[in-house]
Amino acid sequence: MSMNKLAILPVLGLLLSATPVLAENLVVASYGGKTPEHWRTYVFDAFTADTGITVEQVIVPGKIVAGMQAQQQTGKVQWDISTSLAASDFATLAAAGYLARVPDDVKQELSANYGLISDYGVASKTGALMIICNKKAVEKCPTTAAEMMDVENFPGTRFMPNFQPLEALTFAAYASGVAPDAIYPLDVDRAIAELNKIRPSIAQFYDNSTTARQLLSSGEVVMGLLWNGIPPQILGEGNVNVDLQVSWDGAVTYSQWTAVYNNGPNTETAWKFLKWLNTHPEAVAAYASAEGTDTANKAAFALQTEEIKEWSPVKDHGVPTLPVNTEWYMAAGDTKTKIDEFWKNYIN
Structure with a gap:
């Protein structure tokens, strides 16, 4: 090996050792x-x-x-x-x-x-989707799932999340009179019919808690379904525009x-x-x-x-709460496709 080649080897070693390792x-x-x-x-x-x-x-x-x-x-x-x-x-x-x-x-x-x-x-x-209502904006607030769906006796703009169709249909099935332990397998047509009753009163579908709180504070909506972690935050803030009433009746629980x-x-x-x-x-x-x-x-x-x-859904709140059946939804085949298509049209 020539002297030139011997001189090059340490330099190559330095270059190789200096090659950066890509961070994870x-x-x-x-x-x-x-x-x-x-x-x-x-x-x-x-x-x-x-x-x-x-x-x-x-x-x-x-x-x-x-x-x-x-x-x-x-x-x-x-x-x-x-x-x-x-x-x-x-x-x-x-x-x-x-x-x-x-x-x-x-x-x-x-x-x-x-x-x-x-x-x-x-x-x-x-988590849970539970009934909430701004008492400052209505004459009376719904306290049951059936009342939330009764737009004649409990008028007012409503809201719910835009990405939880199974939760919405579970709530609707219970509101229509299905017993908590008989909701699954879901009677999809019955639940859809119940949701359609309130569609004209739904002013907004939200996709995050910040938007949901803004809708309540502005008065754009006065009642609806909201995640259980948000009401205690609103109640603790003393918002002059919102006097929140909550109900766990028919709250839909999910992982x-x-x-x-x-x-x-x-x-x-x-x-x-x-x-x-x-x-x-x-x-x-x-x-x-x-x-x-x-x-x-x-x-x-x-x-x-x-x-x-x-405020945990794991706690017994003294009224029926409704766990969603994710395994049923995964295996529902054409019924799941029907739900997904309904929801796509419902929120638009």
Whole structure:
């Protein structure tokens, strides 16, 4: 070997050792409102500090299913995970084959703290859609599901989320007179007919809590279905425009899901994140408390306040509440297609 070649080898070694290692990244698709800010403040920043893995949030309110469908169909999946999927969206994405199966080792590790783990995700909390009404804006407020659907005796503009069709139909079935334990399998035609009764009174469909609160404060809507974490926040603020009355009668309860997408760019990193959540209950509790909701992480739930637990759907509120049947929705076939088509037209 010549002297020139010997001189070049150390230089090559230095160049090779200086080649940058690409940092790990995680792309999270979120609905919007203050939730992404809360995830960033209480969870993602701590996760990045611990692991060096950066987290990018993509805010797509009400468009997660359509966005993932487009990505899967083009073969260019850009998102890795969603941390708070509504039950309807979770069922739709799983049925379409867009969610990755949870590996056995992840299931085993998370089972210590999470009670509900499906093949395609981890239930991160139990939420509820409950009846709310601004007493300052109406003569009388509905307190039952049937009254919420009675626009003649309880007039006023209404609202509900634009991405929870299964929850809306479950509420409507109960309002029409179906017993809580007989709602599933869902009589879809009956539930649709009930929802159609109030459609002219629905002024807005919202896709995040910030919008919902603005609609109430402005007087654009006076009653409707709202997530259980929001009323205690409104009640605690002393808003002069809103005197909120709430009812748990017929509240629709559901799991929100953390799920990883098939063919995502950073799937292994997403599983790392789930394992990290399992071992950091203080971060999970801080996030959930900022949202005003409980969490399905048992260690984190133990760290939450009694006020949070008081507003939890897990608590017995003395009236019938209605758990959605996600498994039925996933397997409903043509009936699910009928529901999805109805909802697409209903909210537009």
